[in-house]
Amino acid sequence: MLEGKLKNIAQEARKLIIEVACRAKTPHIGSSLSCVDLLVALYFYELKVDPKNWKQRDIFVLSKAHAELALYTILTIKGIMSRKKLINYFQDNGTLPAHLDRITNRGIEVSTGSLGHGFNIALGMAYGYKIKGDKRRVFTLIGDGESEEGSIWEGALFAGKLKIDNFTAIIDYNNLQGYGRPREICYYEPVIDKWKSFGWEICRIDGHNFSQIIKAFKTPHKGKPKIIVADTIKGKGVDFMEDKLKWHYFIVTEELKQKALTCLDEGNHEK
Amino acid sequence: MRNSVIKTIMNYSKRNNKIFFITGDAGYGVLDKYKENFPDRFLNLGVAEQNMISFASGLSLAGYKVFVYNIIPFVLYRCYEQVRNDICYQDLPVTLIGVGSGITYAPQGATHYSVEDIALARTLPNLIILSPSDSVEAEKCAEFSLRCKSPVYIRIAKSGEPIIHKQGIKSISEPIIVNEGSEVGILFHGSIGSEVISALKCLKRTPKVISLPMLQPLNFDFLLSNLEGIHTLITVEEHFIEGGLGSIIEGWVVKNMLNFRVKKLGIKNEFIHAINNPAGMRNLYGISCNKIIRTVEKAFLNFTFKK
Numbered sequence: 001m002l003e004g005k006l007k008n009i010a011q012e013a014r015k016l017i018i019e020v021a022c023r024a025k026t027p028h029i030g031s032s033l034s035c036v037d038l039l040v041a042l043y044f045y046e047l048k049v050d051p052k053n054w055k056q057r058d059i060f061v062l063s064k065a066h067a068e069l070a071l072y073t074i075l076t077i078k079g080i081m082s083r084k085k086l087i088n089y090f091q092d093n094g095t096l097p098a099h100l101d102r103i104t105n106r107g108i109e110v111s112t113g114s115l116g117h118g119f120n121i122a123l124g125m126a127y128g129y130k131i132k133g134d135k136r137r138v139f140t141l142i143g144d145g146e147s148e149e150g151s152i153w154e155g156a157l158f159a160g161k162l163k164i165d166n167f168t169a170i171i172d173y174n175n176l177q178g179y180g181r182p183r184e185i186c187y188y189e190p191v192i193d194k195w196k197s198f199g200w201e202i203c204r205i206d207g208h209n210f211s212q213i214i215k216a217f218k219t220p221h222k223g224k225p226k227i228i229v230a231d232t233i234k235g236k237g238v239d240f241m242e243d244k245l246k247w248h249y250f251i252v253t254e255e256l257k258q259k260a261l262t263c264l265d266e267g268n269h270e271k
Numbered sequence: 272m273r274n275s276v277i278k279t280i281m282n283y284s285k286r287n288n289k290i291f292f293i294t295g296d297a298g299y300g301v302l303d304k305y306k307e308n309f310p311d312r313f314l315n316l317g318v319a320e321q322n323m324i325s326f327a328s329g330l331s332l333a334g335y336k337v338f339v340y341n342i343i344p345f346v347l348y349r350c351y352e353q354v355r356n357d358i359c360y361q362d363l364p365v366t367l368i369g370v371g372s373g374i375t376y377a378p379q380g381a382t383h384y385s386v387e388d389i390a391l392a393r394t395l396p397n398l399i400i401l402s403p404s405d406s407v408e409a410e411k412c413a414e415f416s417l418r419c420k421s422p423v424y425i426r427i428a429k430s431g432e433p434i435i436h437k438q439g440i441k442s443i444s445e446p447i448i449v450n451e452g453s454e455v456g457i458l459f460h461g462s463i464g465s466e467v468i469s470a471l472k473c474l475k476r477t478p479k480v481i482s483l484p485m486l487q488p489l490n491f492d493f494l495l496s497n498l499e500g501i502h503t504l505i506t507v508e509e510h511f512i513e514g515g516l517g518s519i520i521e522g523w524v525v526k527n528m529l530n531f532r533v534k535k536l537g538i539k540n541e542f543i544h545a546i547n548n549p550a551g552m553r554n555l556y557g558i559s560c561n562k563i564i565r566t567v568e569k570a571f572l573n574f575t576f577k578k
Binding site: 103 | 291311312316317325326328332333352356357362
């Protein structure tokens with residue numbers, strides 16, 4: 001039941017991403033599609049985000065802010081952002097920028113864009129709530145390429161020490177960064193061992209499998225920060241985009257849009 | 272200056288439990304009392320300046336009034352993008368306390384000098400830049416930042432600077448008239464003020480002397496209203512000659528087509544390789560008392576300044 005519901009929302013979000021991206025002619029489609037399921041599970045299952053109880057909401061910080069389209073569409077489906085705002089994304093005299101601006105947009109918790117910032121801000125927020133005795137939890141999503149930033153490891157080192165157990169980071173491990181695969185670019189693996197040795201609770205999951213995602217959310221992490229390493233596919237859901245580096249950059253033309261939407265529909269029927 | 276800033280923040284911290292103090296592994300002997308009195312609102316985030324600033328941003332978003340303490344290169348240069356994106360872009364009430372202004376730490380070497388910080392800080396919208404000249408101004412700067420809802424950068428030297436304002440001051444939000452005079456005006460910010468005061472004692476004709484602890488935003492209307500009868504402005508700062516107060520004043524005079532001659536005294540824009548103590552460095556770079564005296568005397572004689 002729950003999984004079916006989440007799958008349907010994810011399907012709606014992916015189609016909306018394709019449509020908006022086509023209209024706006026923006027890149028980073030692959031980076032958005034890889035984390036849709038994770039964000040759907042967050043916003044429609046895990047996070048307390050009730051517009052009526054806004055002050056007590058849990059916090060989600062999109063640190064890999066180039067997946068902004070995934071966040072904008074999910075906030076729209078959730079009813080936190082208006083459809084009008086989404087449609088005017090990236091338009092001249094429009095509304096939403098490609099990277100996040102919290103000053104002008106409700107629902108955006110932190111302004112991010114440059115990699116290796118959101119993770120550390122989220123950490124500070126989590127620590128702030130913790131010492132205040134506030135029950136709010138903080139989640140952040142980082143990219144696999146993003147976790148090459150030194151600042152990520154600076155934060156990782158302190159989060160373990162500070163025992164920030166209201167903090168969960170998720171790596172969208174889609175295995176394709178801007179110009180190659182993390183493992184080819186640097187000594188990326190063993191990623192699990194690295195985080196473990198920094199004092200983090202670890203979960204490794206298939207980032208497109210809702211029961212695994214939810215199980216990871218439920219994994220207790222008393223006295224420790226948690227990291228969920230989610231193996232994902234760049235461009236997930238659209239066969240000609242899946243695991244293709246060029247979909248970090250390419251634009252969805254009108255023709256490709258139809259092809260992508262058809263592909264998403266067919267994929268959904270198969271399941 | 273350092274101690275008066277910390278003491279002021281500490282006094283407020285007793286009444287306000289939302290004040291949080293962060294250091295990047297600096298402050299031995301300076302922050303000990305704060306740490307002891309408020310262990311739950313003090314963190315040493317170690318030698319990790321990027322995380323330090325982003326973390327401060329996060330604490331601020333969670334409702335804390337945050338102060339970050341470090342020497343200037345490690346609170347502004349190393350983590351410039353974090354200050355830009357995480358503090359200033361998001362307009363958060365975080366105060367950066369930078370110690371070691373100018374060549375305070377000479378001869379530690381160029382990596383530890385702060386001779387371009389004003390130039391850098393001026394590029395940041397929303398950021399209020401404060402450069403107190405003594406502990407009296409420093410205390411007011413700390414009080415200002417405690418009340419301020421915007422990002423603040425306080426540039427201080429270290430400790431033991433001579434007191435300039437023996438009579439006290441009302442506010443640091445406007446330029447402060449230190450000495451009444453005519454024809455020539457000396458404008459300064461920061462601890463170099465003590466050299467200006469020493470120069471004043473040796474001058475036969477008295478220039479007007481103004482301290483500018485708040486460099487951004489600068490109250491130009493107030494400044495102009497106090498420059499009647501002045502034909503020459505001499506800016507004095509322990510900062511690169513280009514990019515700091517001198518450039519601010521020069522730009523203002525040109526933009527508004529004001530009738531002042533401007534002479535800038537500051538450190539030549541170059542990497543400092545000379546080995547000397549701070550007084551020797553000031554002398555070497557032409558911002559010491561003697562150089563100020565000669566410049567003011569020339570200005571009174573209405574000489575043309577050579578480059």
